[in-house]
Amino acid sequence: DQQVKQNSPSLSVQEGRISILNCDYTNSMFDYFLWYKKYPAEGPTFLISISSIKDKNEDGRFTVFLNKSAKHLSLHIVPSQPGDSAVYFCAARVTGANSKLTFGKGITLSVRP
């Protein structure tokens, strides 16, 4: 059962435009969400996160939006740069002493120069 879903496996965007990466979840107990970025031959690196008590978190060019009623979150990258080309993973967790991160399958973002 895939509790975190990234239904679009890939996205191609022109440099300078906005990239919107979507993520859906099914477990209503999730209360913290994270995005990780992964380049080939490297481990994932933390990008941005959001708590369920918020609906938006912004960090430079990256903004994450959370719609709890729809169980949907999205990552906006504005403006997109060629260096943003990577695989982006959405992850979620339930706060607790033994919680783990549940990841989606990832979205491959390609930013065209």
Add this chain to the structure above:
Amino acid sequence: KAGVTQTPRYLIKTRGQQVTLSCSPISGHRSVSWYQQTPGQGLQFLFEYFSETQRNKGNFPGRFSGRQFSNSRSEMNVSTLELGDSALYLCASSWTGTATTGELFFGEGSRLTVL
């Protein structure tokens, strides 16, 4: 400070063999988690260790096991390897584990190929 270090980076095994992967967390981090990444399934949680105790476990068969040492270094072992075990195995560390902010620091992974 040094990041998460995983060894070996690449290895090739044959079916039926066993393999041991090693992970050295960031200095001061006490939690180590292991994930399996395959093209079709994304990152699948294997287990988490904190202060030498397994604190959480994913849905993998008993062939997958791990341990953590007093210096927080961790190893995972896969016995009786199957072709489907071919994957990138990622180790991640954090100060207290995913009980707080959830941010994990990943190593570069160990790429296992089973022939």
